Amino acid sequence: MRRLWTVAGLPIVSILLGLVVGAFVILGSELLLPDHEFSWTLPITAYAALIEGSIGSFGAIVNTLVATVPLVLAGLSVALGFKAGLFNIGAQGQFLMGALGAVAAGVIVADQPPIVAIPVAMAAGMLAGAAWGFIPGILKAVSGAHEVVTTIMLNYIAISILAWAVSGPLKVPGSPSPITNDVGNAAFPIVIGDNGHMGILIALGMVVIVSWLLNRTTLGFEIRTVGANPDAARYAGMRPRTLIVLTMSMCGLLAGLAGTSIVLGVTHSMTSSFGTTVGFDAIAVALLARSNPYGIIFSGLLFGAMRAGATLMQIEAGIAPELIDVIQATILLFLVAAPVLQRVLRLRGVSGGLGATETITRSYGREAVS
Amino acid sequence: MTSEIEAVQAPALEMRGITKRYPGVVANDGIDLDVRPGEIHALLGENGAGKTTLMNILYGLATPDEGEILLDGQPVRISGPSDAISRGINMVHQHFMLVPVFTVAENILLGEETMANPVFLDRREASRRIRELGARFGFDIDPDAKVGSLSVGWQQRVEILKALYRDARILVLDEPTAVLTPQETEEIFEVLRRLAQQGHSILFISHKLYEVLEIADRITVIRRGRVVGERIPSETNEADLAELMVGRAVELTVDRGESHPAQTVLRVSDLQVADDRGNPAVRSVELEVRAGEILGIAGVAGNGQDELVEAIIGLRKVTSGTIALSGENVTAHGPRAMNEAGVAYVPADRHRFGLVLPFSIADNIVLTSYYRAPFARGFLRDFGAIETAAAAGVAKYDVRTPSADAPANTLSGGNQQKLVVAREFDRPLTLLILDQPTRGLDVGSIEFIHRQAIRMRDEGTAILLVSAELDEILELSDRIAVMYRGRVVATVDGRSADKNHVGLLMATGGESREAVDPAVASR
Numbered sequence: 001m002r003r004l005w006t007v008a009g010l011p012i013v014s015i016l017l018g019l020v021v022g023a024f025v026i027l028g029s030e031l032l033l034p035d036h037e038f039s040w041t042l043p044i045t046a047y048a049a050l051i052e053g054s055i056g057s058f059g060a061i062v063n064t065l066v067a068t069v070p071l072v073l074a075g076l077s078v079a080l081g082f083k084a085g086l087f088n089i090g091a092q093g094q095f096l097m098g099a100l101g102a103v104a105a106g107v108i109v110a111d112q113p114p115i116v117a118i119p120v121a122m123a124a125g126m127l128a129g130a131a132w133g134f135i136p137g138i139l140k141a142v143s144g145a146h147e148v149v150t151t152i153m154l155n156y157i158a159i160s161i162l163a164w165a166v167s168g169p170l171k172v173p174g175s176p177s178p179i180t181n182d183v184g185n186a187a188f189p190i191v192i193g194d195n196g197h198m199g200i201l202i203a204l205g206m207v208v209i210v211s212w213l214l215n216r217t218t219l220g221f222e223i224r225t226v227g228a229n230p231d232a233a234r235y236a237g238m239r240p241r242t243l244i245v246l247t248m249s250m251c252g253l254l255a256g257l258a259g260t261s262i263v264l265g266v267t268h269s270m271t272s273s274f275g276t277t278v279g280f281d282a283i284a285v286a287l288l289a290r291s292n293p294y295g296i297i298f299s300g301l302l303f304g305a306m307r308a309g310a311t312l313m314q315i316e317a318g319i320a321p322e323l324i325d326v327i328q329a330t331i332l333l334f335l336v337a338a339p340v341l342q343r344v345l346r347l348r349g350v351s352g353g354l355g356a357t358e359t360i361t362r363s364y365g366r367e368a369v370s
Numbered sequence: 371m372t373s374e375i376e377a378v379q380a381p382a383l384e385m386r387g388i389t390k391r392y393p394g395v396v397a398n399d400g401i402d403l404d405v406r407p408g409e410i411h412a413l414l415g416e417n418g419a420g421k422t423t424l425m426n427i428l429y430g431l432a433t434p435d436e437g438e439i440l441l442d443g444q445p446v447r448i449s450g451p452s453d454a455i456s457r458g459i460n461m462v463h464q465h466f467m468l469v470p471v472f473t474v475a476e477n478i479l480l481g482e483e484t485m486a487n488p489v490f491l492d493r494r495e496a497s498r499r500i501r502e503l504g505a506r507f508g509f510d511i512d513p514d515a516k517v518g519s520l521s522v523g524w525q526q527r528v529e530i531l532k533a534l535y536r537d538a539r540i541l542v543l544d545e546p547t548a549v550l551t552p553q554e555t556e557e558i559f560e561v562l563r564r565l566a567q568q569g570h571s572i573l574f575i576s577h578k579l580y581e582v583l584e585i586a587d588r589i590t591v592i593r594r595g596r597v598v599g600e601r602i603p604s605e606t607n608e609a610d611l612a613e614l615m616v617g618r619a620v621e622l623t624v625d626r627g628e629s630h631p632a633q634t635v636l637r638v639s640d641l642q643v644a645d646d647r648g649n650p651a652v653r654s655v656e657l658e659v660r661a662g663e664i665l666g667i668a669g670v671a672g673n674g675q676d677e678l679v680e681a682i683i684g685l686r687k688v689t690s691g692t693i694a695l696s697g698e699n700v701t702a703h704g705p706r707a708m709n710e711a712g713v714a715y716v717p718a719d720r721h722r723f724g725l726v727l728p729f730s731i732a733d734n735i736v737l738t739s740y741y742r743a744p745f746a747r748g749f750l751r752d753f754g755a756i757e758t759a760a761a762a763g764v765a766k767y768d769v770r771t772p773s774a775d776a777p778a779n780t781l782s783g784g785n786q787q788k789l790v791v792a793r794e795f796d797r798p799l800t801l802l803i804l805d806q807p808t809r810g811l812d813v814g815s816i817e818f819i820h821r822q823a824i825r826m827r828d829e830g831t832a833i834l835l836v837s838a839e840l841d842e843i844l845e846l847s848d849r850i851a852v853m854y855r856g857r858v859v860a861t862v863d864g865r866s867a868d869k870n871h872v873g874l875l876m877a878t879g880g881e882s883r884e885a886v887d888p889a890v891a892s893r
Contacts, residue, residue: 218746221733229726234685235715236737237706 008295010338011288013345015302018331019047025326026319046317053312054305060312062193066266068304069199070095073258074282075300076210077133077251079291081147083214084247085227086140090151091255092279093158094132098256099263100162101128103180103270104170106263110184121186122260129256130249132158137248141241147248155279166272178272188265199261204297206254211293223247255279277325284332303328380443382407382571383428383459383540388437390423397423398434399595405540410562410572412586414579416615416784416812420595421575425542429461430454441540455482458539462529464548470518474528475500477517478535503534507564509557522670523554530561534570541565542573547581551670552840552873559585577812579608579622580841591615616814624820627828629848631663633696635832636682636801641691643674643681650689651677653856659801659832664823666847666864667836670876671806674856675836676718679805682834683715684708685723696800709738712800716790716807718836724790727779731771732760734778735793767792768818784815795822802826805836820846840873854879 023043030038039045054064074091081088088094102125109117136150167178188197214220225233226243233240258278263270281303288302289295306328310321334341381404390398398420405411415421426432428439430448438445441457448454454461468477475496484499486492497513504511509527517528526546533541543562547555562572562585576582582589583603591599591614599614612620636659643652651674659665669675680686682693684704693701695711703711717723725734736745736756744755760774769788771781778786787807794802804823808816823846827833837843843850847864852875859879862872874880 216751217749218741218751219749221740221751225726225729225737228728229722231722232724232726232737235683235705235717235723236740237704237709 007290010341011290011299011335013341014288014331014334014338017334017341018327021330022323022327023047025323026317029319042317042319046313046319046323049313049316050306050309053309055309056312059193060308062196063308064301064305065192065196065200066304067307068300069197069203069261069265070258070276070278071281071285071303072203072296072300073199073206073261074255074278075285075289075296076206076293077254077258078282078286079289079293079296080210080214080223080247080254081251082286082291083227084223084243085230086244086247086251087148088133088151088248088251088255089148089283090133090136090154090279091251091258091282092277093151093155094129094252094255095259095279095282096155096158096162096274097132097259098125098129098252099259099270099274100158100165101125101256102186102260102263103183104165106183106186107170107181109186110182112185114185114187114189117184117186118188118264121183121264122257125256125260125263126253127256129259130253132256133248133250133252134245137245140248141244162270162274163272166270166274170270180270182269183264186264187268188261195266197261197265199265202257202261203300206257207293207297210254214293219246255282258282281328284328284335287332287335381405381440382409382442383573384440384443385424385428386438386440388424388427388434388439390427390432390434396595398427400437401592401595401597403590403597405571405573407539407571408566408569409587410566410574410585412574412576412582412589413592414576414582414589414611414615415592416814419592419615421592424592425461425544425573425575428454428459428542455536455538458537459542460533460536460538460540461542461544462526462533462546464545466525466529468517468525468528471516473514473516474511474520474531475513477528478513478532482536499535500531503531506568507534507561509561521554523550523557526550526554526558527561530558530565534565538570540571540573542575544575545577546574547576547578551877552869553877555581579611579813582611583608593617612813615812620813620817622813622817623845624817624824626824626846629663629827631660631848632830633661634658635661635696636834637692637694638678638682639692639694641678641681641693642689643677643686644689645677651856652681654691655853655856655858657834657851657858659834661800661830661832662827663848664827664833664835664846664864666843666850667834667853667858668840668843668850668872668876669836669838669853671838673853675853676805677856678853679715679718679803679834679836682708683713683803706738712798713803714794714797714799714801715803716787716794716805718806718809720786720790725778725786728777730760730775731764731769731778731781731789732756732774734789735760735763735774737793763789763792763796766796767822784811787811787815787819791819791822795826798829799826799831802831802833803836804833806838807835808837808839808842816842840869840876844869844872852876852880 026043026046030036030042053060055061074095077091077094078088102121105124106117106121109120132154135154136147139145139150140147166180170180171178172181188199190197191201214224222233222238222243225236225238226240230240285296285299285303288299306324310324313319314321384404386402388398388401389396401424413421423432427434430450430453439448440446446457448457469480475493478500479491479496484492484496500511500513511527511531517525520528546558550558566572574582574586586603589601589603589611590597591611593615601611608622612622636657638655638657641652641655642650645651655678657665667675677686681688684707688701692699695713700708700711721727726737736759739745740751745752757774764771764774767788769781769785769792771785778789781789807819823833835843835846844864844867850862850864850867850872851858852860852872854876860875
């Protein structure tokens with residue numbers, strides 16, 4: 001029990017505090033609404049609806065699982081980056097490009113048998129994501145360009161490419177709004193409930209693979225060493241440059257797979273408004289789980305549950321789904337401010353915040369890489 | 371002498387029964403310490419003995435669980451560093467806290483600004499006071515010199531002046547001679563003696579037994595949080611102090627026996643290497659190390675030794691020149707190739723090149739061999755083999771830890787170095803490079819490392835030893851090369867070398883031709 005507290009104490013406290021802040025936001029919003037009767041219990045109603053909408057029925061649970069899939073995959077993308085000392089803010093862009101790749105290929109193979117269509121569409125999505133991760137990786141390896149800067153820019157580029165593709169080359173001819181064709185047979189089969197698609201299994205599988213890679217293989221050892229101490233890695237004969245390019249590409253692949261899972265598993269086509277905030281939520285998911293692949297299952301489920309339950313919360317309590325963003329952002333804020341939290345709340349025995357497992361920033365420029 | 375006269379006065383500083391507990395360890399256990407006015411009192415102890423904790427308490431950075439502090443006989447509670455400073459307690463840290471681009475005066479004023487009026491500094495008054503203080507203690511300081519342009523010895527003086535400017539009555543000096551040459555050390559000692567004569571009390575923390583015997587009026591030895599002895603220099607010697615510090619008899623100078631140098635293993639020819647900024651750090655260096663021989667490179671830190679060593683091991687690119695290992699040109703070899711050719715490296719900055727601190731001891735032991743059998747089969751790591759090797763290494767090299775799975779950052783400095791040694795030494799070696807191998811280590815660990823080095827030499831390994839500790843060089847080296855500003859300015863025989871002569875060469879570069887003993891250099 002004590003070990004659990006040490007490892008998970010800070011994330012748990014951050015979550016609780018996030019929920020508390022969310023409650024205050026709800027109360028505050030009540031005061032701002034005209035013609036609204038103030039009710040102290042509105043936060044409770046809202047949270048109850050949130051819980052019911054996420055795990056209150058079999059269908060709700062399946063919805064939660066579906067919402068969790070992209071969060072886990074993108075979370076793995078960010079976490080893998082952290083292990084290598086890289087801050088992959090570009091998960092969003094890689095996610096979008098992966099979705100685009102999957103839909104583009106899916107449309108082409110839509111009439112093929114599923115055994116062909118699905119792997120092809122998936123591969124296209126993973127490749128597109130990997131390519132979008134490769135770019136900042138090679139830039140950093142060759143010139144030391146910090147991945148935070150390059151990946152954010154690439155996020156914007158990805159958004160634009162997506163908008164162009166969906167309104168242009170991929171648009172259904174004659175359609176009034178930008179929407180692509182359906183991916184037909186490339187769609188993921190349903191494995192549970194009405195809409196629980198194969199992506200659930202893929203996400204679980206990736207957790208196992210990433211954990212195995214990091215902890216059991218020589219490559220994983222090299223990745224973690226470059227993240228923990230690039231100088232010692234050089235002395236050990238590892239090549240930080242190569243590892244950075246490889247890791248960023250793998251991060252891109254994972255985030256691309258996240259986008260692929262939504263396109264092939266849920267929407268089956270893409271509109272210009274395809275753009276959830278998965279890539280950014282993934283950062284919180286990774287941090288909350290301390291970049292531990294199995295921990296990401298839990299933090300992914302938490303965020304996925306909140307997303308899934310948001311609709312019911314809106315119906316029953318009248319609270320906009322954006323409140324979920326507020327809560328998630330607040331949790332992240334508390335997590336990052338861990339040292340302050342520890343002191344103010346006098347938490348004992350919790351292992352220290354982010355510095356323990358992640359590198360949020362590393363020096364700019366050439367010195368970082370050799 | 372001062373102590374006899376002042377015996378009846380209240381001590382300037384007294385720490386009584388100081389106890390401080392941290393989770394799992396009692397850092398200070400009922401420590402009694404007193405310093406008289408005008409006394410130089412040395413505090414001696416291994417790493418982890420509790421010296422830092424005690425000084426933190428004195429400086430207000432920690433509060434004792436039990437015990438009290440008295441200044442001039444009055445109990446006080448020190449709430450923080452600014453409180454300590456206002457009471458006249460000043461610390462001069464081992465790592466200087468100076469701003470290189472500021473002048474001497476600006477550094478001294480920082481935090482204790484002398485104001486002409488509420489808005490402007492009174493630079494003239496500050497300069498005047500600084501010059502006066504300098505004169506009083508026997509050195510001429512230019513308040514307008516930029517600190518970055520001063521030598522390390524002079525920077526040390528600026529640090530001391532900072533304390534004096536704040537009317538320090540009690541000066542605490544933490545390892546003040548760690549970065550000084552023998553000459554600079556003597557000069558600082560002169561300053562300290564003058565300070566003591568004028569009534570200041572000095573608490574001198576050090577590892578270096580001979581220095582402590584030379585400068586101190588009284589010596590207090592701490593071990594594992596307790597005071598284990600108090601001595602007067604005239605009544606003790608290095609062996610006695612070392613035994614107190616470590617708890618057992620310590621061999622201070624390992625018997626190095628005879629060395630039997632054989633064929634040339636390492637040959638460095640006309641080597642030019644640049645530093646991180648692109649400036650030449652190693653200039654046309656020629657070196658030779660033979661099997662079964664220890665070549666010591668003496669020099670003050672920062673004269674190109676690190677760049678030389680990094681170039682040899684393959685961590686740094688060579689601008690021109692060649693490095694040959696047993697006749698083979700290895701100039702372009704990277705660290706892994708050098709490792710596989712039988713070269714081991716104990717780096718000066720062990721936290722940077724030597725260890726991955728968050729990783730386990732076991733992972734650190736296989737850091738350079740993780741990719742090959744038996745520790746890996748292709749892609750997959752073999753944890754059974756790693757565990758076995760780690761346990762063996764920990765036992766053989768006396769790394770004190772509850773388990774080989776503990777992270778390396780839980781080890782003390784000495785044990786971290788032993789961990790590096792456990793990894794690097796435990797195979798047949800052609801060439802061993804030791805760069806500042808005992809920096810920051812306690813007497814027991816130093817003895818251990820020196821023994822291991824002699825053992826490797828006797829097994830026929832060629833050893834390149836780089837150290838800023840002249841005594842270490844003299845103790846172990848068969849031949850000594852002095853590096854100054856990137857060049858080897860002299861090569862002398864190790865056993866007959868004169869400490870003062872070498873120290874002078876380290877500090878000034880000497881005259882390269884006359885300093886070379888022709889019989890040695892042309893061998």
